Amino acid sequence: xxxxxxxxxxxxxxxxxxxxxxxxxxxxxxxxxxxxxxxxxxxxxxxxxxxxxxxxxxxxxxxxxxxxxxxxxxxxxxxxxxxxxxxxxxxxxxxxxxxxxxxxxxxxxxxxxxxxxxxxxxxxxxxxxxxxxxxxxxxxxxxxxxxxxxxxxxxxxxxxx
Amino acid sequence: xxxxxxxxxxxxxxxxxxxxxxxxxxxxxxxxxxxxxxxxxxxxxxxxxxxxxxxxxxxxxxxxxxxxxxxxxxxxxxxxxxxxxxxxxxxxxxxxxxxxxxxxxxxxxxxxxxxxxxxxxxxxxxxxxxxxxxxxxxxxxxxxxxxxxxxxxxxxxxxxx
Numbered sequence: 185x186x187x188x189x190x191x192x193x194x195x196x197x198x199x200x201x202x203x204x205x206x207x208x209x210x211x212x213x214x215x216x217x218x219x220x221x222x223x224x225x226x227x228x229x230x231x232x233x234x235x236x237x238x239x240x241x242x243x244x245x246x247x248x249x250x251x252x253x254x255x256x257x258x259x260x261x262x263x264x265x266x267x268x269x270x271x272x273x274x275x276x277x278x279x280x281x282x283x284x285x286x287x288x289x290x291x292x293x294x295x296x297x298x299x300x301x302x303x304x305x306x307x308x309x310x311x312x313x314x315x316x317x318x319x320x321x322x323x324x325x326x327x328x329x330x331x332x333x334x335x336x337x338x339x340x341x342x343x344x345x
Numbered sequence: 346x347x348x349x350x351x352x353x354x355x356x357x358x359x360x361x362x363x364x365x366x367x368x369x370x371x372x373x374x375x376x377x378x379x380x381x382x383x384x385x386x387x388x389x390x391x392x393x394x395x396x397x398x399x400x401x402x403x404x405x406x407x408x409x410x411x412x413x414x415x416x417x418x419x420x421x422x423x424x425x426x427x428x429x430x431x432x433x434x435x436x437x438x439x440x441x442x443x444x445x446x447x448x449x450x451x452x453x454x455x456x457x458x459x460x461x462x463x464x465x466x467x468x469x470x471x472x473x474x475x476x477x478x479x480x481x482x483x484x485x486x487x488x489x490x491x492x493x494x495x496x497x498x499x500x501x502x503x504x505x506x
Contacts, residue, residue, distance in 0.1 A: 207402060208403075208404040216403075216471070220405055221403050221404065221471070222403065223402075225401045226399040226487050227401060228399065237398035238386075238389065238391060239388055239389040239426055240386050240387055242369075242382050244378065245382070269458060269460070270430075270431060310377070311378060317458065
């Protein structure tokens with residue numbers, strides 16, 4: 185039997201165990217450019233064991249709901265932020281660690297205007313844009329060495345919205 | 346008399362003296378996620394004298410063309426990347442340094458799907474979204490100390506497209 189996970193709205197509180205929501209909600213720390221621009225300051229915990237932060241561009245095919253989740257991965261050496269470059273939604277699947285493998289999977293749908301920063305070594309699914317351009321800026325670790333661990337599930341799960 | 350500057354298309358070659366264009370053009374360094382996603386790897390030269398990279402969100406009012414350019418600024422302690430979170434255009438004004446003040450100003454219009462990374466200490470105008478959500482992720486230096494120098498022109502310039 186395929187287990188089914190219902191995706192939740194992405195909120196900072198619900199996502200806190202896994203990382204930060206990157207959006208312009210709440211009160212800005214300051215206003216710049218003669219008051220024309222709000223700066224929501226330093227919203228992501230960037231965390232790299234070595235190497236340094238870099239900016240890459242990801243261009244992905246769109247995914248469809250219900251989504252068939254077969255795989256989670258994690259990056260032991262650094263955090264990873266996904267910033268959508270269109271006003272569009274994407275599916276974020278994550279899990280706590282349970283002795284070296286993913287524990288109970290949770291799913292979130294980021295709405296237009298939201299990105300995420302995944303903390304270092306958090307289990308997460310691959311990039312799943314649901315609409316829009318499929319174009320993302322990714323801020324993650326640039327450095328040598330293996331920074332990818334994958335876990336394939338014995339039985340795929342179904343994620344619904 | 347007000348001097349007039351005509352904005353050019355934003356290309357990596359024309360922008361090279363000032364920074365990098367962040368887009369998914371050219372050949373991706375690798376394909377991930379079972380071939381569904383192209384990774385254009387490490388596209389920005391992040392450069393901080395101290396402190397560290399952080400991600401902030403800017404939410405700006407839109408600007409209008411022709412644009413009245415009164416001010417350039419620079420950040421002596423770090424590079425600054427602007428990543429639009431909508432498929433939209435923005436105006437980028439920059440200038441080489443000429444003995445501590447801006448030299449000849451150049452203007453570029455970033456098209457949908459393009460961001461920029463400004464090298465450390467490059468003179469540039471404030472964020473000028475021309476359409477879209479006015480929402481940007483900004484990757485710049487998080488740290489103590491003064492990191493802003495402004496130059497107000499005696500006579501404003503007009504930037505046209």
